[in-house]
Amino acid sequence: MKRTSRDIRTANRYEVLRRIIARSPTSRQELAAATGLSLATVATLVGELLDLRMITEVGFEDSAGGRPRGLVAVHASGGALIGVDIAETYVRVELFDLALNVLARADEDVSPGESLPEQVVGHVAAAVGAVVARAGVGGARVLGVGVSVPGQVDRSTGLAAYAPNWDWHDVPLLDLLTEHITHPLYLDNPLRASAVAELWCGAARGRGDAVVVNLGTGVGAGLVLGGGLHRGVSNSAGEWGHTTIVLDGRPCRCGGRGCVEAYVGASGIMRTLRELGAGSGLLHPGDQTATLAALGRGLRERDPVALAVVRETVRYLAAGIANLVNLFDPEVVVLSSWVAAALGEPLLHEVREAVARHALHRPLAATEIVLSPIPTDPVCLGAATFALEGALRPVGRRTLQRAAPARRL
Amino acid sequence: MKRTSRDIRTANRYEVLRRIIARSPTSRQELAAATGLSLATVATLVGELLDLRMITEVGFEDSAGGRPRGLVAVHASGGALIGVDIAETYVRVELFDLALNVLARADEDVSPGESLPEQVVGHVAAAVGAVVARAGVGGARVLGVGVSVPGQVDRSTGLAAYAPNWDWHDVPLLDLLTEHITHPLYLDNPLRASAVAELWCGAARGRGDAVVVNLGTGVGAGLVLGGGLHRGVSNSAGEWGHTTIVLDGRPCRCGGRGCVEAYVGASGIMRTLRELGAGSGLLHPGDQTATLAALGRGLRERDPVALAVVRETVRYLAAGIANLVNLFDPEVVVLSSWVAAALGEPLLHEVREAVARHALHRPLAATEIVLSPIPTDPVCLGAATFALEGALRPVGRRTLQRAAPARRL
Numbered sequence: 001m002k003r004t005s006r007d008i009r010t011a012n013r014y015e016v017l018r019r020i021i022a023r024s025p026t027s028r029q030e031l032a033a034a035t036g037l038s039l040a041t042v043a044t045l046v047g048e049l050l051d052l053r054m055i056t057e058v059g060f061e062d063s064a065g066g067r068p069r070g071l072v073a074v075h076a077s078g079g080a081l082i083g084v085d086i087a088e089t090y091v092r093v094e095l096f097d098l099a100l101n102v103l104a105r106a107d108e109d110v111s112p113g114e115s116l117p118e119q120v121v122g123h124v125a126a127a128v129g130a131v132v133a134r135a136g137v138g139g140a141r142v143l144g145v146g147v148s149v150p151g152q153v154d155r156s157t158g159l160a161a162y163a164p165n166w167d168w169h170d171v172p173l174l175d176l177l178t179e180h181i182t183h184p185l186y187l188d189n190p191l192r193a194s195a196v197a198e199l200w201c202g203a204a205r206g207r208g209d210a211v212v213v214n215l216g217t218g219v220g221a222g223l224v225l226g227g228g229l230h231r232g233v234s235n236s237a238g239e240w241g242h243t244t245i246v247l248d249g250r251p252c253r254c255g256g257r258g259c260v261e262a263y264v265g266a267s268g269i270m271r272t273l274r275e276l277g278a279g280s281g282l283l284h285p286g287d288q289t290a291t292l293a294a295l296g297r298g299l300r301e302r303d304p305v306a307l308a309v310v311r312e313t314v315r316y317l318a319a320g321i322a323n324l325v326n327l328f329d330p331e332v333v334v335l336s337s338w339v340a341a342a343l344g345e346p347l348l349h350e351v352r353e354a355v356a357r358h359a360l361h362r363p364l365a366a367t368e369i370v371l372s373p374i375p376t377d378p379v380c381l382g383a384a385t386f387a388l389e390g391a392l393r394p395v396g397r398r399t400l401q402r403a404a405p406a407r408r409l
Numbered sequence: 410m411k412r413t414s415r416d417i418r419t420a421n422r423y424e425v426l427r428r429i430i431a432r433s434p435t436s437r438q439e440l441a442a443a444t445g446l447s448l449a450t451v452a453t454l455v456g457e458l459l460d461l462r463m464i465t466e467v468g469f470e471d472s473a474g475g476r477p478r479g480l481v482a483v484h485a486s487g488g489a490l491i492g493v494d495i496a497e498t499y500v501r502v503e504l505f506d507l508a509l510n511v512l513a514r515a516d517e518d519v520s521p522g523e524s525l526p527e528q529v530v531g532h533v534a535a536a537v538g539a540v541v542a543r544a545g546v547g548g549a550r551v552l553g554v555g556v557s558v559p560g561q562v563d564r565s566t567g568l569a570a571y572a573p574n575w576d577w578h579d580v581p582l583l584d585l586l587t588e589h590i591t592h593p594l595y596l597d598n599p600l601r602a603s604a605v606a607e608l609w610c611g612a613a614r615g616r617g618d619a620v621v622v623n624l625g626t627g628v629g630a631g632l633v634l635g636g637g638l639h640r641g642v643s644n645s646a647g648e649w650g651h652t653t654i655v656l657d658g659r660p661c662r663c664g665g666r667g668c669v670e671a672y673v674g675a676s677g678i679m680r681t682l683r684e685l686g687a688g689s690g691l692l693h694p695g696d697q698t699a700t701l702a703a704l705g706r707g708l709r710e711r712d713p714v715a716l717a718v719v720r721e722t723v724r725y726l727a728a729g730i731a732n733l734v735n736l737f738d739p740e741v742v743v744l745s746s747w748v749a750a751a752l753g754e755p756l757l758h759e760v761r762e763a764v765a766r767h768a769l770h771r772p773l774a775a776t777e778i779v780l781s782p783i784p785t786d787p788v789c790l791g792a793a794t795f796a797l798e799g800a801l802r803p804v805g806r807r808t809l810q811r812a813a814p815a816r817r818l
Contacts, residue, residue, distance in 0.1 A: 008445060036417060152771045161771050209642055221736070225634055232738020233618055234775035242769055243732035247655045247725065256767055316656065323652035327630070327736065329641020358665055360651055362561045362570050366643035 012037060013392050016045045017054060017074075018200060021100060024073035025058045046072055052392075053078045054098055074099045079391070080137045082145040082183070083384030084124055085190065085377050087338075088165045088217035089288055091120070093127035094380035095135045095142075098388075100201065102376055104134035112286060115166040117176055125180035144184040144387030148193040148379045149173060150218050152236045158187050161236075164253045165217060186386040190214055191238040193382030194336045194372075195222025195229055200385055202334065202374045209330040212372075213240070213321060215339035217266045217288060221324060222336075241265065245320055263316035266292060266339055272312050277305035292342040299346040310343060310350060318354030321369070325355065329363040336372040337379075344371065421446060422801050425454045426463060426483075427609060430509060433482035434467045455481055461801075462487045463507055483508050488800070489546045491554040491592070492793030493533055494599065494786050496747070497574040497626035498698055500529070502536035503789035504544045504551075507797075509610065511785055513544035521695060524575040526585055534589035553593040553796030557602040557788045558582060559627050561645045567596050570645075573662045574626060595795040599623055600647040602791030603745045603781075604631025604638055609794055611743065611783045618739040621781075622649070622730060624748040626675045626697060630733055631745075650674065654729055672725035675701060675748055681721050686714035701751040708755040719752060719759060727763030730778070734764065738772040745781040746788075753780065 012035070019034050020026060032042045049055045049072075056075045060068040076099040085092045091108040106127035110120065124147070132139060151163035158174025174187050195204070195212040204210035204224050212222035219241035223230040230237050241261035242254045249258025250268070262268050266288040273283050273291065282298055282305060284290035298306025321333060335348060352369050372378055421444070428443050429435055437455055441448045458464045458481075465484045469477040485508035494501045500517040515536040519529065533556070541548060560572035567583025583596050604613070604621045613619035613633050621631035628650035632639040639646050650670035651663045658667025659677070671677050675697040682692050682700065691707055691714060693699035707715025730742060744757060761778050781787055 152769070162769070209639075225639060226637070228635070230618075230634060230737075232772060232775075233740045234738055234771050236769065236772040236775070237736065237738035239735040239738075239769055239772065242735050244654055244728040244767060245656055247658075247728055249656075254769065319653040319656055323732075326648040326651050327646065328639075329643055329646035329648075331642045358653060360561070360571070360645065360648055360663065362643050363641060363645040363648065366641075366645070 010389075010393050012041065013045050013048060014389050016042060017049055017388070017392065020049070020055055020072060021074050021098070022200065022205065024099070025071035026073075027061055027069040027071055029069055076101065077141075079143040080135065080141045081143055081384040081387045081391075082128060082131060083193075083377075083380035083382065083387070084128065084145060084147040085193070085379035085383065086120060086124060086147065086149045087190070087379075088150060091123040091127055092377050092380055093124070093131050094377060094384070095131040095137070096381070096384045100381065100384070103137070104131040105376075106130035106134070117160075117166075117168065117171045117173060120166075121173070121176045121180065124177060128181055139183070142183045143391040144186060145177075145181055146186045146188070146193070146383030146386035146390075147173075147177065148188055148190045148383045150190060152234075152239075153187050153189045155187060155235055158185075160187075184387070184390060186383075186390045188235075188383070188386055189220075190216070190218075190337070190379045191220040191222040192229060192231065192235075193222075193379045193386070195224050195238075195382065196385050197374055197378035197382035198222075198334050198336070198372065199224050199229070201381060202372055202378065203332050203370050204334065207331045209328060210332045210334060211324050211328055211330045212334045212336050213324070213340075214337040215264065215317075215335060216337040219261045219265050219337075223328070224330075225328070240320065240324065243320070243323065245316060245323070260316065260320040264313055264320065269295070269309065269313050269339070273305075273309045276308050276312060280305035282306060282309075289338075292339055296342040296344060299343060310347060314347070314350040314354050318351055319358050321351060322355050322358030322364075325359040325363050325367055330367055333367060333369045334372050335369070336374075340371060419798075419802050421450065422454050422457060423798050425451060426458055426797070426801065429458070429464055429481060430483045430507070431609065431614065433508070434480035435482075436470055436478040436480055438478055485510065486550075488552040489544065489550045490552055490793040490796045490800075491537060491540060492602070492786075492789035492791065492796070493537065493554060493556040494602070494788035494792065495529060495533060495556065495558045496599070496788075497559060500532040500536055501786050501789055502533070502540050503786060503793070504540040504546070505790070505793045509790065509793070512546070513540040514785075515539035515543070526569075526575075526577065526580045526582060529575075530582070530585045530589065533586060537590055548592070551592045552800040553595060554586075554590055555595045555597070555602070555792030555795035555797075555799075556582070556586065557597055557599045557792045559599060561643075561648075562596055562598045564596060564644055567594075569596075593796070593799055595792075595799045597644075597792070597795055598629075599625070599627075599746070599788045599791075600629040600631040601638060601640065601644075602631075602789075602795070603787045604633050604647075604791065605794050606783055606787035606791035607631075607743050607745070607781065608633050608638070610790060611781055611787065612741050612779050613743065616740045618737060619741045619743060620733050620737055620739045621743045621745050622733070622749075623746040624673065624726075624744060625746040628670045628674045628746075632737070633739075634737070649729065649733065652729070652732065654725060654732070669725065669729040673722055673729065678704070678718065678722050678748070682714075682718045685717050685721060689714035691715060691718075698747075701748055705751040705753060708752060719756060723756070723759040723763050727760055728767050730760060731764050731767030731773075734768040734772050734776055739776055742776055742778045743781050744778070745783075749780060 032039045055072045058073045076097040081096045093106045095104040108123040152161040160171040160173040198204035210224040221238045221240035242259045246258035250262040252259035252262040282294040441451045464481045467482045485506040490505045502515045504513045517532040561570040569580040569582040607613035619633040630647045630649035651668045655667035659671040661668035661671040691703045
């Protein structure tokens with residue numbers, strides 16, 4: 001599983017662009033200091049990015065003596081990127097400029113009955129078409145479309161290897177999407193996408209080790225380790241939702257029992273609500289979004305049933321997060337995705353208190369637990385960066401995006 | 410938590426030496442290909458290692474035309490390294506040459522009453538003195554002593570931050586050892602040491618991602634990720650023994666409940682034995698070593714109580730290992746330390762079967778589960794490599810070994 005020198009060149013080019021996007025304008029000298037690459041290497045990579053018109057020269061730094069340093073900045077209109085967040089209950093698509101500003105957004109609801117790949121792909125195609133039209137960018141400016149799909153993804157074959165919500169096994173999602181979308185496509189899952197989003201623009205910026213806890217219909221942990229994404233050998237790392245926390249506990253949709261997801265995923269929370277307060281009016285049967293929104297309102301209004309449901313959920317969630325703290329010893333744990341957003345600060349408060357009862361003192365003291373600070377959909381943002389990464393490969397076309405992926409960003 | 414260019418130089422020098430030790434003789438060209446470093450960088454690092462007399466020139470490669478390539482090999486007698494494995498029930502010390510052959514070994518029993526740091530340090534000092542005398546190497550040839558101590562270790566201050574077995578909190582172990590041992594000292598824990606041992610000489614050789622499951626009095630997971638050791642931000646990563654697997658389950662010596670260690674650590678196994686078969690004659694009260702040896706014999710003889718105890722233990726162990734597979738998606742899971750050695754192949758067989766009932770199909774299919782193939786004490790070997798790493802820093806003395814450590818090997 002060694003990286004080739006071509007992987008390393010692509011990774012370095014990507015890293016330099018990432019730094020420029022994170023901080024524009026900047027000089028080659030600053031980039032060399034920030035990346036640990038030599039000035040000569042940085043100069044070569046900056047030259048390539050200038051040739052691609054992804055960045056531009058923007059003058060010179062004020063200099064206290066010595067030769068003035070040339071500055072470069074991201075060329076925001078040098079291309080467009082599309083990020084697709086396929087979730088169990090919705091499809092969201094955002095179109096970004098190269099500075100990662102959102103230029104257009106489209107949402108489609110996915111109803112519980114729509115579990116066929118063709119139905120989901122139809123929503124994606126419609127929303128992608130909508131954002132291109134709304135943004136008014138020419139199709140030719142779109143460098144690529146990053147697509148996040150729940151579950152496990154085989155990036156080299158473009159398969160949705162396993163998506164428990166729809167019982168998908170080895171669905172050829174990339175091929176299905178190709179029938180509707182002509183831009184280069186890059187497939188991965190929301191754990192990876194949300195982790196990269198935090199690394200580029202959120203709470204993991206400048207951090208070496210971060211765990212991004214996704215709380216949605218499915219739950220999992222995106223892993224930033226050693227400054228890069230940890231994918232694992234089969235691109236399946238981070239399946240925290242399917243780690244056992246109560247041996248022989250609640251059945252989980254993965255077929256196991258006592259998984260974290262069975263307690264803290266949206267349907268696990270709805271089950272707890274039914275057990276603790278069916279008559280409370282918070283439950284919207286069959287509608288996770290409405291139920292979690294009602295719980296969020298209930299929390300803010302100190303509704304006793306809402307408080308009890310969240311406390312019971314946090315008993316499991318905090319033990320699961322403490323497991324991550326004890327295993328990874330990260331600098332930060334980020335709570336992300338729509339359930340975390342719906343329950344917000346009150347959830348964070350309960351989690352912090354409860355994690356302290358489980359985690360070991362030393363790693364706990366070294367970490368902080370925060371809500372994702374990203375104001376838009378982190379999964380769309382992260383998926384868009386996968387498209388950017390793909391576009392930086394020497395030949396950014398479909399043959400290559402199916403080649404063996406680099407193991408770290 | 411960025412690495413400085415000095416960290417990177419030290420890491421590269423270490424990596425080149427590691428490759429030479431793994432495969433001697435070898436050429437600068439092979440080393441460049443294996444490490445991804447430029448030939449010029451490799452030539453510089455090889456020159457430094459030659460100057461340090463850690464390697465030697467050993468002639469030229471057979472060449473099919475072209476300029477013949479110079480070969481280098483590790484200079485086995487160019488120095489000696491000592492590895493110390495402080496465990497809850499014993500202290501083991503091994504002295505190695507630079508090719509990592511064991512030249513001498515010494516063992517000391519640590520009785521349950523001996524929990525004072527001074528008592529443990531006394532055993533270490535005696536055993537270190539014994540191996541130096543037995544090996545017949547001059548003290549001046551000893552490049553350093555790597556010391557593994559259970560629990561959490563602060564490498565920058567030399568503190569044993571937390572060792573639950575002896576209830577140690579912030580014990581200045583490095584200072585205590587310095588009163589007896591004049592060689593440079595390097596402190597870390599058995600999770601890190603056994604992981605590095607597998608990376609250098611065992612089942613993780615050539616692997617990018619490996620999890621080394623330590624099964625002893627304490628249990629934990631040494632993490633090899635992206636080809637290097639994952640330490641975490643406070644050098645506390647891998648505390649798998651203190652992850653919750655049964656919420657509100659058995660009390661654990663860490664103060665928590667339902668931790669993996671409470672079921673699969675040596676005293677957890679003894680408790681299960683008491684619960685399932687107190688009258689069986691397998692239990693040696695107060696003696697973990699004798700009890701586990703008896704269980705190992707019982708397994709091989711198909712003793713029903715031994716089988717029942719191991720099956721019950723594996724229920725928890727397999728769920729815990731499946732959690733690691735689902736989270737890390739590693740190429741290999743290695744069962745290491747003395748409890749794994751005592752229970753051996755029958756344990757491995759049960760574990761493989763049971764993990765398959767918990768882990769997700771895709772990461773499980775990509776991993777293998779093996780017993781550590783290292784014939785000597787992996788913790789001593791790994792600890793010795795920490796001393797080697799320390800000796801490669803530009804100034805290998807005590808002031809420097811307390812400086813901020815590199816984040817990866």
